[in-house]
Amino acid sequence: xxxxxxxxxxxxxxxxxxxxxxxxxxxxxxxxxxxxxxxxxxxxxxxxxxxxxxxxxxxxxxxxxxxxxxxxxxxxxxxxxxxxxxxxxxxxxxxxxxxxxxxxxxxxxxxxxxxxxxxxxxxxxxxxxxxxxxxxxxxxxxxxxxxxxxxxxxxxxxxxxxxxxxxxxxxxxxxxxxxxxxxxxxxxxxxxxxxxxxxx
Numbered sequence: 017x018x019x020x021x022x023x024x025x026x027x028x029x030x031x032x033x034x035x036x037x038x039x040x041x042x043x044x045x046x047x048x049x050x051x052x053x054x055x056x057x058x059x060x061x062x063x064x065x066x067x068x069x070x071x072x073x074x075x076x077x078x079x080x081x082x083x084x085x086x087x088x089x090x091x092x093x094x095x096x097x098x099x100x101x102x103x104x105x106x107x108x109x110x111x112x113x114x115x116x117x118x119x120x121x122x123x124x125x126x127x128x129x130x131x132x133x134x135x136x137x138x139x140x141x142x143x144x145x146x147x148x149x150x151x152x153x154x155x156x157x158x159x160x161x162x163x164x165x166x167x168x169x170x171x172x173x174x175x176x177x178x179x180x181x182x183x184x185x186x187x188x189x190x191x192x193x194x195x196x197x198x199x200x201x202x203x204x205x206x207x208x209x210x211x212x213x214x215x216x
Contacts, residue, residue, distance in 0.1 A: 024164040054167035068152035082133035089123035099146040101135035121155040163202040
């Protein structure tokens, strides 16, 4: 099999990282598993994905704040559509935040209603806000790429390391105890702690 590029790391980058020029079929399989696992582990730990979706998807939300709703990462305004109850909003009806996120290659994570409040039933908190967007990050951060490469490398080499599986910590099952100190500092600033009230 040929090593398939991951979302954050290419097969060639991983081969160079682990010092393999020509991989055997068995090594390619282990490398692929390590790469896929590392990238999925990063997404799970950070509670987000770092590549922007090629297609739009629709998600629904509710909020306790009458003016601001937390949403899943919005990586592009292309084909962005926001519906508040039964009203489709024009661009002047809302504000994407953080302000200037796109100038810093970061996603928008909340939407502020302008001129009025969100149409949320106060007694039920029914999800009445609909957002159709290309979710994810507009640009993959360099720290995420480095973390994915380090994690995949550890997972690959850890299969034959004397320590074997070193247990489980907050980052998930570790092949080597050194993996978490290497990877987590790269990702701490990218871990999403608020989480949105997305229901889809």
